[in-house]
């Protein structure tokens with residue numbers, strides 16, 4: 001009996017890869033900073049702080065402005081930041097050019113799609129809904145959904161498991177992302193990674209050492225062809241236990 005090869009899976013980072021979210025993140029962070037009597041940060045500086053989740057964004061934003069966390073601690077600041085951000089996560093944000101068309105063609109070509117982001121689950125889903133991106137994805141692995149997050153490879157494995165269940169161990173999967181966090185997560189999960197060079201990264205994407213670097217999301221299908229054809233043995237082997 002002929003066995004059909006398992007469909008490949010593309011895991012997509014959200015901020016800086018699928019959607020340009022930094023303007024709404026900047027508005028929310030600056031409102032938090034202002035409430036705490038601190039000055040505001042220009043968007044170009046916030047770009048360098050995105051990619052490691054909300055808590056790290058808030059922590060670095062406060063540190064950049066010389067703000068002490070105060071008696072209520074970082075977790076209260078993060079909670080307030082999320083309250084502000086979740087009220088308006090998709091006002092200035094936009095999907096990058098070519099994202100919808102490319103996701104459409106990848107689906108048509110047989111790719112299964114998931115989102116693996118350090119942004120918490122609720123605003124991630126709200127943003128994907130706002131831009132009608134949700135129907136493309138079989139699972140969204142937000143930054144607070146699992147016990148671990150990128151750069152831990154377990155975040156990628158856990159998202160793959162949402163998509164494929166027990167078949168995840170044998171998945172042919174690739175990550176597309178924009179930052180060192182994504183590169184490290186993919187390496188830790190033993191998955192190939194395509195990096196976009198238009199996102200949020202302090203080190204230029206071309207210097208990070210991904211398996212491919214693209215300057216437009218529309219260039220992704222061609223990059224994936226090379227990777228999947230050349231590297232089918234780059235497979236995740238172990239899925240960490242869920243809590």
Ligand SMILES: O=C(O)COP(=O)(O)O
Pocket residue numbers: 013014015016049050051052053054057116117118119120150
């Ligand atoms: O919220 C963040 O810090 C980054 O999210 P990302 O993983 O989608 O880039």
Ligand SMILES: [Mg+2]
Pocket residue numbers: 013014015016017051177178179199200
């Ligand atoms: Mg990102």
